[in-house]
Amino acid sequence: MNPCNSLELPASLERLEALATPKGAARLLRWACERFSPRIILTSSFQTQSLPLLHLVSRLCPQLPVLFIDTGFHFEETLAFRDRVAAALGLNLVVVRPAMEHRQFIARYGEDVPYRDPDLCCRLNKVEPMQRALVGVEAWIAGVRRDQTSYRRHLRVVACHAGSVVRIHPMLNWTAAEVEAYRRRYALPAHPLYALGYRSIGCKPCTRPSLVANPRAGRWDGRREECGLHLALEEVEEER
Numbered sequence: 565m566n567p568c569n570s571l572e573l574p575a576s577l578e579r580l581e582a583l584a585t586p587k588g589a590a591r592l593l594r595w596a597c598e599r600f601s602p603r604i605i606l607t608s609s610f611q612t613q614s615l616p617l618l619h620l621v622s623r624l625c626p627q628l629p630v631l632f633i634d635t636g637f638h639f640e641e642t643l644a645f646r647d648r649v650a651a652a653l654g655l656n657l658v659v660v661r662p663a664m665e666h667r668q669f670i671a672r673y674g675e676d677v678p679y680r681d682p683d684l685c686c687r688l689n690k691v692e693p694m695q696r697a698l699v700g701v702e703a704w705i706a707g708v709r710r711d712q713t714s715y716r717r718h719l720r721v722v723a724c725h726a727g728s729v730v731r732i733h734p735m736l737n738w739t740a741a742e743v744e745a746y747r748r749r750y751a752l753p754a755h756p757l758y759a760l761g762y763r764s765i766g767c768k769p770c771t772r773p774s775l776v777a778n779p780r781a782g783r784w785d786g787r788r789e790e791c792g793l794h795l796a797l798e799e800v801e802e803e804r
């Protein structure tokens with residue numbers, strides 16, 4: 565059964581929209597875990613801004629698989645931070661890897677492929693591993709926020725991914741200031757590169773420090789906003 569077609573939503577989409585805030589996120593997360601476990605996952609890139617959602621997961625549904633896509637291009641600091649946070653919060657960390665081993669990938673496509681052909685690089689190292697990880701999954705929680713990119717600005721709190729997986733976005737209406745306030749309130753750590761001006765951190769070749777108003781400007785040198793992972797979302801119709 566396709567979960568996008570058979571969902572009985574607990575409230576109107578407008579009410580779900582209202583839950584993707586610092587006040588409502590816990591309720592939304594609890595609903596998602598109760599409704600879809602064990603066929604539900606969360607993805608995280610383990611950045612400073614990931615901490616509020618990971619903290620909520622640790623308190624409300626610690627068994628939830630937290631997927632990290634290890635592209636082979638991450639900063640060593642990210643991998644160390646991931647392991648430290650996962651251990652401290654007791655997360656059920658699941659590392660997802662591309663089909664082709666990193667050294668083999670570099671030998672075949674060249675070290676400059678992230679600059680030469682980022683679409684190919686992201687597809688093989690991020691999108692395809694994620695597609696494999698979604699087999700058998702009904703719901704996918706992601707920490708995207710409207711204030712991050714122009715594409716994310718138009719997302720819904722509950723959406724349908726690729727026609728068959730329900731996407732849930734508990735952070736969608738949070739502002740950067742609210743994320744930071746939550747992090748400070750619970751004394752949650754920051755990614756070690758955050759203090760060096762890195763505000764949005766992905767793979768090493770495609771991330772620069774960014775102290776400008778748009779933190780995502782530090783990704784792909786401002787040439788792209790999305791890697792493709794969060795694309796292919798459609799709205800779920802109410803009460804279908």
Ligand code: SF4
Pocket residue numbers: 635637677678679681682683685686687689690766767768769770791
């Ligand atoms: S973000 Fe850059 S290095 Fe990472 S998969 Fe995409 S193109 Fe490759």
